[in-house]
Amino acid sequence: MHRVGRRRFLTVGGLSLGACLVPLAARLSSLARARDFGELVPDPDGLFDLPAGFSYTVLQEASGTMTDGYRVPGLPDGMGCFLGSDGNWVLMRNHEVPVLGFLFGAYGLGEAPPEAFTENAFGGVTRVVVDPKTHTLVSSNLVLTGTSRNCAGGVSPWGWLSCEEAGDESDHGYVFVCDIEATSVQSPVQVVGYGRFHHEAAAVDPATHVCYLTEDRGDGCLYRFVPLDPCAPFVGRLQALRVVGQDNAVTADWATGDTVSIDWVDIDEPNPADDTVRAEAAGKGAALFRRGEGIWFHDGQVWFSSTSGGPADSGQIFRLTDGKGGGMLELVTQSDDANILDFPDNITIAPWGQLFMCEDGDGDNFIRVLTDDGEVRPFGLNRGSDSELAGACFSPDGTVLFVNIQRDGLTLAITGPFPAAPAVPGDVPDCDGGADTGDTGAADTSGGGEGEGGTTGSGAGEGASDTGPSAGSTGGLVDSGSGGSEASAGAADEGDEGCGCQASGTGDVAVAAISVALLAAGRPRER
Numbered sequence: 001m002h003r004v005g006r007r008r009f010l011t012v013g014g015l016s017l018g019a020c021l022v023p024l025a026a027r028l029s030s031l032a033r034a035r036d037f038g039e040l041v042p043d044p045d046g047l048f049d050l051p052a053g054f055s056y057t058v059l060q061e062a063s064g065t066m067t068d069g070y071r072v073p074g075l076p077d078g079m080g081c082f083l084g085s086d087g088n089w090v091l092m093r094n095h096e097v098p099v100l101g102f103l104f105g106a107y108g109l110g111e112a113p114p115e116a117f118t119e120n121a122f123g124g125v126t127r128v129v130v131d132p133k134t135h136t137l138v139s140s141n142l143v144l145t146g147t148s149r150n151c152a153g154g155v156s157p158w159g160w161l162s163c164e165e166a167g168d169e170s171d172h173g174y175v176f177v178c179d180i181e182a183t184s185v186q187s188p189v190q191v192v193g194y195g196r197f198h199h200e201a202a203a204v205d206p207a208t209h210v211c212y213l214t215e216d217r218g219d220g221c222l223y224r225f226v227p228l229d230p231c232a233p234f235v236g237r238l239q240a241l242r243v244v245g246q247d248n249a250v251t252a253d254w255a256t257g258d259t260v261s262i263d264w265v266d267i268d269e270p271n272p273a274d275d276t277v278r279a280e281a282a283g284k285g286a287a288l289f290r291r292g293e294g295i296w297f298h299d300g301q302v303w304f305s306s307t308s309g310g311p312a313d314s315g316q317i318f319r320l321t322d323g324k325g326g327g328m329l330e331l332v333t334q335s336d337d338a339n340i341l342d343f344p345d346n347i348t349i350a351p352w353g354q355l356f357m358c359e360d361g362d363g364d365n366f367i368r369v370l371t372d373d374g375e376v377r378p379f380g381l382n383r384g385s386d387s388e389l390a391g392a393c394f395s396p397d398g399t400v401l402f403v404n405i406q407r408d409g410l411t412l413a414i415t416g417p418f419p420a421a422p423a424v425p426g427d428v429p430d431c432d433g434g435a436d437t438g439d440t441g442a443a444d445t446s447g448g449g450e451g452e453g454g455t456t457g458s459g460a461g462e463g464a465s466d467t468g469p470s471a472g473s474t475g476g477l478v479d480s481g482s483g484g485s486e487a488s489a490g491a492a493d494e495g496d497e498g499c500g501c502q503a504s505g506t507g508d509v510a511v512a513a514i515s516v517a518l519l520a521a522g523r524p525r526e527r
């Protein structure tokens with residue numbers, strides 16, 4: 001098994017960071033209850049292997065009919081689980097369906113509802129309500145549609161953040177805020193300030209409302225959006241991570257345990273016409289990550305994966321500690337053998353503090369865990385196919401792990417002897433109710449101004465004052481699909497939202513062939 005190695009502190013600018021050396025046990029203190037769940041037991045049904053004592057149920061399958069009459073879309077990807085206002089659990093589920101991928105969408109070609117972001121894109125978000133006592137499906141409905149390749153995303157104080165991995169597609173490449181209580185299709189709400197690029201996932205610091213964002217490119221960057229005011233969380237500045245004293249650090253070549261000081265560079269044009277955000281970041285010395293994927297905020301730290309970095313080109317896991325005055329980035333573990341860890345994609349941290357990783361490799365795909373002694377161990381195996389696993393997330397009480405088998409269109413609920421989840425109170429900004437999505441103060445901030453160029457900022461939350469409310473601040477929400485909807489310029493009348501029209505699956509045969517070809521080709525792998 002691959003074990004987390006001894007921390008190696010890099011020397012940059014003549015300054016050694018070795019004085020910060022701490023033992024492995026202390027470094028993994030946030031994973032102090034992380035365990036090895038034991039050997040996997042073959043599933044007699046041939047679908048999904050789990051350790052002894054664990055079992056799964058199929059919560060939902062693609063192509064069925066949802067409560068609102070739409071078809072259950074295929075290609076389920078990132079998910080987040082919330083506690084609903086009625087006490088039920090609410091799974092917000094992405095669908096990585098591309099433009100013209102209507103065979104996997106919630107409706108057929110030419111049947112887009114007026115709320116669709118664009119008419120010929122079929123990605124989006126569904127809402128899956130689960131009974132917390134029986135772990136069974138209560139209802140499901142379409143929330144966001146007309147978007148492209150909704151990969152991962154992130155939980156936030158405002159709902160689900162859904163990310164488009166489509167920065168090179170016209171009118172796409174944004175993050176959208178999705179209401180967890182929405183029982184019908186909603187007009188899309190983009191966060192323009194989070195940038196337009198190949199988004200993968202997002203993680204929000206609940207104490208500061210700083211949002212950290214990964215980019216799924218072979219020469220991608222790690223970004224953060226710093227609000228000027230936590231109570232107006234979508235107005236602020238987009239920045240990219242830079243290693244202090246080392247411009248364009250190539251993180252894919254690091255050794256396990258390498259730890260560096262970091263700062264941040266401003267992005268002057270977060271919403272370009274072309275996929276150029278990372279080029280601007282690199283021009284200012286930003287560090288390079290080989291396909292940033294899943295990201296999760298836990299216990300004051302940001303954990304994220306680089307899916308094809310490392311000596312075997314099979315994945316790395318980083319941990320970022322950010323704060324006012326600077327931050328530290330550590331390579332916690334990486335794969336030197338694809339049989340141990342292969343293309344870690346979506347990640348989550350369980351309520352008790354253990355890292356779970358979904359694989360998107362070339363053969364068998366596992367859910368892997370990181371133990372408290374630094375080993376990467378299997379927790380589950382997709383026995384039924386070679387599809388990637390995606391969307392791993394825990395119920396609010398930590399008793400159920402949800403996961404998607406993407407190409408098979410399955411959402412599973414896994415139960416068993418998980419460790420008890422401790423109650424951990426968190427600090428949140430006192431916004432007098434202003435932290436709700438509708439009170440972001442961003443109604444007139446759909447565009448971005450020109451940045452001041454080359455400014456570096458440090459810190460999260462209060463660190464936003466380092467850059468100041470200058471003309472370079474960007475951001476805001478764009479409602480009703482105004483970022484490029486071809487279906488409608490605004491929301492439909494209230495009575496028409498979520499029309500519940502039955503998906504027919506009809507469409508032009510030639511376009512269907514293109515759709516199948518696109519899906520069969522899959523995403524290009526950048527080893």
